[in-house]
Amino acid sequence: MLKPFSLSAIKEPYRIFFPFGILYLLWGTLLWLPQIWNAGTYPVLAHRYLMLNGFTATFIAGFLMTAVPKFSQTQTAHFKEVFLFFTITVLGLICAFLDYEKISYAASALQAGIILFFLSRRVMKRKVNPPYSFVFIFVGLLLWIISALMGILTQSEAFKNLHYEGSIAAIILGVGSRLVPGILGHVEIVQSQRAHYETDKPFLLTVPFYFYAMIFFFVMSYFLIGPIGIAIRAFIVVFVGLFFWxxxxxxxxxxxxxxxxxxxxxxxxxxxxxxxxxxxxxxxxxxxxxxxxxxxxxxxxxxxxxxxxxxxxxxxxxxxxxxxxxxxxxxxxxxxxxxxxxxxxxxxxxxxxxxxxxxxxxxxxxxxxxxxxxx
Incomplete structure (x- = not known):
């Protein structure tokens, strides 16, 4: 029989994932420490995996698997969902240290897939709509999956950038557009957003058209090689920062x-x-x-x-x-x-x-x- 803390940790997965995320972050960071005394080859794949799929993905999973059931008033996380994500993360980490790049990409895709499936199930059964900015989260997870799968098939720099930066940036823009103004005290922005999404409309219809346009150009910017793509991406991030945050x-x-x-x-x-x-x-x-x-x-x-x-x-x-x-x-x-x-x-x-x-x-x-x- 599970103890009370174990039960609360499964219902609120941040209690499990945040400590492991910190361990992954410290591990990935301290991989560089020996370079001070003996500069030589460095474990790029293991470092990337620990930072993106260890620290970042684990914190994302902990936050979303806790917050989305509350936002949508649906069922909390199951043990098998938490355990599956944790297991895939560890298996991918082992492969990264063994320098099996394609398998680590596959593990990365599975991580995002588990989170996406978790969110989709809750949103489909929701009693209330989540914030419309969360559509950026779904886009980020899809980009994460696609770019990871393409990492198995190709060495394209565009997909690498999308995997290691674009997908995470999209998730940050999605989460941040709801949380940041609230934490900073800009209640008028939060109230304006709630007026959009707290309706009986289907979730996707609560998203303003310009928000879809912004997402489209953000994604396309990663396939426009050179200064144009970089400038478009910067413009969108600055726009979100100034007008949403x-x-x-x-x-x-x-x-x-x-x-x-x-x-x-x-x-x-x-x-x-x-x-x-x-x-x-x-x-x-x-x-x-x-x-x-x-x-x-x-x-x-x-x-x-x-x-x-x-x-x-x-x-x-x-x-x-x-x-x-x-x-x-x-x-x-x-x-x-x-x-x-x-x-x-x-x-x-x-x-x-x-x-x-x-x-x-x-x-x-x-x-x-x-x-x-x-x-």
Whole structure:
């Protein structure tokens, strides 16, 4: 018979996936640590898998498998759904370390497929519509599956970019367009969105036409090689940041969490604009997005999840430790992006960046992961 915590962990899978996500993040980060003393070959495939399919995918699964049943007022997660995702993730990780790239791509596709199937079942049985911006999440998951499958069949750079950046960016835009304005205190945006989707209309009919157009051009931008595609992509991200997240205004909710998220979101916009003006450094600019858009924003959103599902104490969102974590992640990102300046010490810079990022993650985990368990 399952203990109470085990039951709550299955019903709210973030309780399982967030701790494992932190372990994957630390593991993937510290793979670079030996480069400080002995620069040599580096485990690219294992690093990518740990960061995208370990940390990022696990946090996405934890958040969506917890939030969507609540948004749609449908059934919570089943044990088999949680177990299947966890198992596929571990099997893919083993294959990544064995350098079986095609099998790791297959595992990646299965991860996204499990999440997509989970969401689709809940949305089809929903009592109320989810936020219309969540259509971007479904698009992101489809892009994730398609790009992973194409990674098995081809070495196309377009599909690689779609897999490692585009699919995740789409999910962030979808989740962020509902959560970010709410956390920043822009209740008028949240109310306007709710007026659109809290109706008896089918979910897809609640999505404004211009939102579909924005999604179309975002996807197409990854197949327009060169400056045009990069510029279109940056324009869409900036548009979402300014008009959906209202970043041009200071947060109305004056907490450490809201200020940190506001800074993180501006850095996401900056990372996409950086590619427009620095096309020779696309790989470095992509890491700027990873640090600010994925690691930093993920930990901050997770802070809200842990607080609201755990002790329900808003003071936890106003702790100064969040500023320390934010500054350290930004510093780690700058260290990584600037590594190209000294090519002879490039790999050592990756090691230095990994130390800084690991400290930030450990500080956050030590303060907030304790609320995973029911109080």
């Amino acid at each position: 209202k970043l041009y205004q200071l947060p109305k909710e004056k907490t450490t969490l809201s200020w940190s998220i506001w800074m993180s979101c501006w850095l996401i916009l900056a990372s996409f604009l950086l590619k427009v003006f620095w096309q020779d450094g696309v790989i470095h600019a992509s890491h700027a997005f990873f640090f600010s858009g994925i690691v930093q924003l993920t930990l901050l959103i997770a802070t809200r999840v842990l607080q609201s599902h755990g002790p329900k104490d808003k003071k936890l969102e106003n702790l100064k430790i969040l500023y320390v974590v934010t500054i350290l992640i930004i510093f780690a990102g700058v260290t990584r992006v600037s590594a190209f300046i000294m090519p002879e010490n490039y790999l050592r810079h990756l090691g230095y960046s990994s130390i800084i990022l690991s400290i930030a993650v450990l500080l956050w985990a030590q303060r907030y992961l304790r609320y995973i368990k029911d109080l």
